[in-house]
Amino acid sequence: MKLSAELKAFEARLGYQFKSPKLLSEAVTHASMSTPNRDDNQRLEFLGDRVLGLVMAEALLNLDKGASEGQLAPRFNALVRKETCADVAREIDIGAVLRLGRSEMLSGGRRKQALLGDAMEAVIAAVYIDGGFDAARELILRLWGSRPTSVKEDARDAKTSLQEWAQARKLDPPAYVLTGRSGPDHAPVFTITAKLSTGQTASSTAGSKRVAEQDAAAKLLAQLEQKT
Numbered sequence: 001m002k003l004s005a006e007l008k009a010f011e012a013r014l015g016y017q018f019k020s021p022k023l024l025s026e027a028v029t030h031a032s033m034s035t036p037n038r039d040d041n042q043r044l045e046f047l048g049d050r051v052l053g054l055v056m057a058e059a060l061l062n063l064d065k066g067a068s069e070g071q072l073a074p075r076f077n078a079l080v081r082k083e084t085c086a087d088v089a090r091e092i093d094i095g096a097v098l099r100l101g102r103s104e105m106l107s108g109g110r111r112k113q114a115l116l117g118d119a120m121e122a123v124i125a126a127v128y129i130d131g132g133f134d135a136a137r138e139l140i141l142r143l144w145g146s147r148p149t150s151v152k153e154d155a156r157d158a159k160t161s162l163q164e165w166a167q168a169r170k171l172d173p174p175a176y177v178l179t180g181r182s183g184p185d186h187a188p189v190f191t192i193t194a195k196l197s198t199g200q201t202a203s204s205t206a207g208s209k210r211v212a213e214q215d216a217a218a219k220l221l222a223q224l225e226q227k228t
Helices: 005-014 021-027 042-063 069-080 082-091 102-106 113-131 133-144 158-168 209-226
Strands: 175-182 189-195 201-206
Touching: 005 021, 021 042, 021 113, 042 069, 042 113, 042 133, 069 082, 082 113, 082 133, 113 133, 113 209, 158 209, 175 209, 189 209, 201 209
Parallel strands: none
Antiparallel strands: 175 189, 189 201
16 A cells, blocks of 8 residues: 555654554544445544553653652553543644544544644554554653653643542532533534532533533632632
């Protein structure tokens, strides 16, 4: 299989040349574009998530040999979460080579955080299968750059921080309620409200429930910090 000019340019941005070009083609094919003769990237995404996790866990242990598990866990979560994968994907412009079905194309799939993050994980898996663990580790550490060394010691995501805030005050865990949905089925937009048992709330709207929940939690935390 020969790569298109676009995928050859992406290989250059990626800094890795595939011995099996079919793996790269599969890694950038979204489920909306799959056919009986063309595999999508969902299985590769599953594997890439695990490879990324192992590389980042190893990197953090080597960088801070005195850190406890409790200190390492939030840093690890910040480095492997979908938002970070999507940020890296944007830096190498994975969006330009994503193969998407018509519905995803029309709904701006090349810019969607979830699709970019998934594709980044799939590309990692493709490199792992094609070149082995050392090649995947080199790729990840190069693309993640200074992130492992600059990630904040307290790098918990907003939902985790809000839950810990509630636990510290012996409150029930925060609830996340779907309070609105709009848009077509192929590109839904969700409104999520984060609620505490004290009655305090904050809402956010996004194209992903996960993103809306995180943003609602962050807004509620900001409100709480202003009152303290």
